[in-house]
Amino acid sequence: MDSRSISYVAFNAQPNGADSLQARENILALKSAFDSARNMKDYLMTQGANNYYDGYISGNRIQVPMKDSILRVGVGNIYGPYLDGGNYTLAKIVAARPMPDTVKIRHILIGTAQADPQTGQQIPIRDTATAKKLADSVALAIRNGANFDSMVVKFSTDQGSVNNGGVYDNVPSGEMVPAFNDFIFGNAVGAKGVVKTDFGYHYIEILSQKGSATGYKIAYINKPIEASEETDRVANEAATKFAAEATNQKTFDAAAAKLQKEKGIFKSVAQDLPPTGSTIQGLGASRALVKGVYNADLGDVISERVGDFYVVALVTEINKEGTMSPAKARMMVEPLLVNQKKAEIITNKIGKVTTLEAAATALKKPVEVADSLRFAGQPSVNLGFEPKVIGASFNKANVNKVISEPIAGTQGVYVVRVDNIGNTPVQAANVEEARKMRFMQAKQQAQFQSLQALREDATIKDNRSKFY
Structure with missing residues (x-):
C-alpha cells in the first residue's frame, strides 16, 4: 500500500498561564450573581449551562472533582474556583436533606408524546390538560379498587416498565428526571401521587426503600480555559515565519536546528501515513494534513492547523505500492x-x-x-x-x-x-470453553488472512482518499 512520511514542527497554541489566569478572573466575576440567584436553573440557563440537575442526589453517588471539599462548605455556600479538566468551576450546595439509598416504585405514565418505533422521534399523542385529567382519573380509579396491573397495560406509555406492572426496583437517586426523583426519595413508603415531568403525568406508588444517606442539590458553573487571540497569534506568526525559512529539505533541517537551539522546540517525525489515514504520530488526528501530504511532492513543505498546534511539515518519503525500497x-x-x-x-x-x-x-x-x-x-x-x-x-x-x-x-x-518447572492450578478451569475460544480465535485469524490475500491479489484501485 502507498505510504508517505513527514518531518514536522508543531507550534503550540494551547492556553498559557495568562489565559488560565483570565479564565479564573472570568469565573470569579460570576460568583456574586451565582451566590444570589433565586432560581438556580434559570440563572444557569442564562449562562449557557443547561445541565443543572434540579433534584436531590445521594452524596454516595456524587462523583465530581473536589467532592469532599464541596460537601464540607455546607448548604448555601460556594466552593471554588477550582480546576475541573480544562475549566475553572464554582460549586454551590443549593439544598440538602436525608434520603434513602434506593427505592422500589411502580408507576403509570400518561404521556404527552410517544417514540415512533421506526424513527425514534417523539410524536405528540395528547395535550397537557388531557394528560393531567386522565392521570387524575387513573389515580381515582385505583383508590376505588381498580387493578393496578390492568391500568398499567391499558394506559401507561412507558415501554420500559409496562410489561412488569410499571415496577422499577433498586432505583438510585439521580437516575430519574428531577420531579420524579424528588417524589420517590422525598416521601415515605406507601406514598402515592400524580407527578408532572417533561414526559407527561405519572401516577406513582412508593413500594419500599433501602438504606439512608444525605442527598444534595448542587449547582455548578464553569468557564473554560481557552487560548486568547494573542496566544493564537503568537503561535501562528511563529509557524508562518518558520515556513518562510523552510522551503526545502536543507532549509527545513537548518531552520529546525536553529529553532531547537533558540526556543527548545524539537522537530518530530511521522512515518508511513496511509492515503486514507488521519492519525499523525505525536499530533493526533487530522485528515486535512494527511490529504495535504498526498497532494504534495517529495521535499514540499505544507502548513496546517492540527488541534491546538500550527504545524509545518516536510514530505520526506513517498513509498509507492509494491516492493519496499532498499x-x-x-x-x-x-x-x-x-x-x-x-x-x-x-x-x-x-x-x-x-x-x-x-x-x-x-x-x-x-x-x-x-x-x-x-x-x-x-x-x-x-x-x-x-x-x-x-x-x-x-x-x-x-x-x-x-x-x-x-x-x-x-x-x-x-x-x-x-531451577525448576511446575504447574499452577487454574480455578474453575473450563477446558471445553477454552477450546472453543481458541477455535474461534484461529477461525477469525484464518478469515483475516484470507481477506488479506484477496485484497493483495485484487486490482481494484482505492480512491477513497480523494473524496474525504
Whole structure:
C-alpha cells in the first residue's frame, strides 16, 4: 500500500498561564450573581449551562472533582474556583436533606408524546390538560379498587416498565428526571401521587426503600480555559515565519536546528501515513494534513492547523505500492543485524558456559532471578519479552542445570539456569470453553488472512482518499 512520511514542527497554541489566569478572573466575576440567584436553573440557563440537575442526589453517588471539599462548605455556600479538566468551576450546595439509598416504585405514565418505533422521534399523542385529567382519573380509579396491573397495560406509555406492572426496583437517586426523583426519595413508603415531568403525568406508588444517606442539590458553573487571540497569534506568526525559512529539505533541517537551539522546540517525525489515514504520530488526528501530504511532492513543505498546534511539515518519503525500497528496508533490518553482531561479540566474551557465576564475572553483571515465568501470558517483570529464553526454560531437559549455550534474545544475551518447572492450578478451569475460544480465535485469524490475500491479489484501485 502507498505510504508517505513527514518531518514536522508543531507550534503550540494551547492556553498559557495568562489565559488560565483570565479564565479564573472570568469565573470569579460570576460568583456574586451565582451566590444570589433565586432560581438556580434559570440563572444557569442564562449562562449557557443547561445541565443543572434540579433534584436531590445521594452524596454516595456524587462523583465530581473536589467532592469532599464541596460537601464540607455546607448548604448555601460556594466552593471554588477550582480546576475541573480544562475549566475553572464554582460549586454551590443549593439544598440538602436525608434520603434513602434506593427505592422500589411502580408507576403509570400518561404521556404527552410517544417514540415512533421506526424513527425514534417523539410524536405528540395528547395535550397537557388531557394528560393531567386522565392521570387524575387513573389515580381515582385505583383508590376505588381498580387493578393496578390492568391500568398499567391499558394506559401507561412507558415501554420500559409496562410489561412488569410499571415496577422499577433498586432505583438510585439521580437516575430519574428531577420531579420524579424528588417524589420517590422525598416521601415515605406507601406514598402515592400524580407527578408532572417533561414526559407527561405519572401516577406513582412508593413500594419500599433501602438504606439512608444525605442527598444534595448542587449547582455548578464553569468557564473554560481557552487560548486568547494573542496566544493564537503568537503561535501562528511563529509557524508562518518558520515556513518562510523552510522551503526545502536543507532549509527545513537548518531552520529546525536553529529553532531547537533558540526556543527548545524539537522537530518530530511521522512515518508511513496511509492515503486514507488521519492519525499523525505525536499530533493526533487530522485528515486535512494527511490529504495535504498526498497532494504534495517529495521535499514540499505544507502548513496546517492540527488541534491546538500550527504545524509545518516536510514530505520526506513517498513509498509507492509494491516492493519496499532498499533505504526503507535498511532502516528496519539494520537494527536487527547490529543486535545480532553485538550478540556474537558478547557470546565470544562469555566463552564456554560452566556456571552462572563465571558468566557474571566475565560480563561484570550480577546474577538475577526471574521467578514465576509463564509459557503463555504477560512478560516477566525482570526478563521482559524473550521467547527464546522462555522456550529453553520450559524444556525439561534443562531442569537443574545451566544451559550450555548463551541465548541471543531480543534485548540481550542470556546465560540461564533452570531451577525448576511446575504447574499452577487454574480455578474453575473450563477446558471445553477454552477450546472453543481458541477455535474461534484461529477461525477469525484464518478469515483475516484470507481477506488479506484477496485484497493483495485484487486490482481494484482505492480512491477513497480523494473524496474525504
